[in-house]
Amino acid sequence: MNHELEQKISALEQEIIAKKQELYTLKKQMPRFEVPDYELKTRQGSKIRLSDLFNGKQELILVHNMGKSCPYCTLWADGLNGLYFHLENRAGFAVSTPDEPEIMDAFATSRNWQFKLVSTHGSTLKKDLGFQLPDGSYYPGVSTFIKAEHGKIFHVAKAYFGPGDDFCALWYLFDLLAVENPDWEPKYKY
Secondary structure (H helix, E strand, C coil): CCHHHHHHHHHHHHHHHHHHHHHHHHHHHCCCEEECCCEEECCCCCEEEHHHHHCCCCEEEEEECCCCCCHHHHHHHHHHHCCHHHHHHHCEEEEEECCCHHHHHHHHHHHCCCCCEEECCCCCHHHHCCCECCCCCECCEEEEEEECCCCCEEEEEEEECCCCCCCCCHHHHHHCCCCCCCCCCCCCCC
8 A cells, every 4th residue: 555645645634624624614614695485396286385394404415417417417316316314403404496386296206205395386486596507407406494483584604516516426436446447327217
């Protein structure tokens, strides 16, 4: 083993961890802003409010999925399916999609997703939070919220998703492989 190389790797890993902690501390220092109690739709098409997604908790994690048309968003959601019960223990948790409820439900059923899924179709939530582009297309990511004692909802922080991000463990596992494959893309079925 190369002891000097291992020390460099360890030092760099510690530096990256520290930088990530600094980044998330800075993100949480951004000014919070109040958001409306958006009306969304459940998988069955029933109305549900953003406030309902807190599920009795003070905080909420809301993933902004691009919907059925995106294999990358499907990859992230597949990974979240195994984590959602841990996430729900800590905060309210849901995945949002711009797809209409019937499309969202059929796709979620085909993927065996168990987490709470809501449709933002007909809502300005994604646009208001910076996850819908001016051309009408969407960008994936996550927002966190806190509910104040008086019931008002405030946006706390956000992050965008993309290949190599911290929100999908797959990238780090692939990075450890000997042969790089920059052409690999997720598929709905293999």
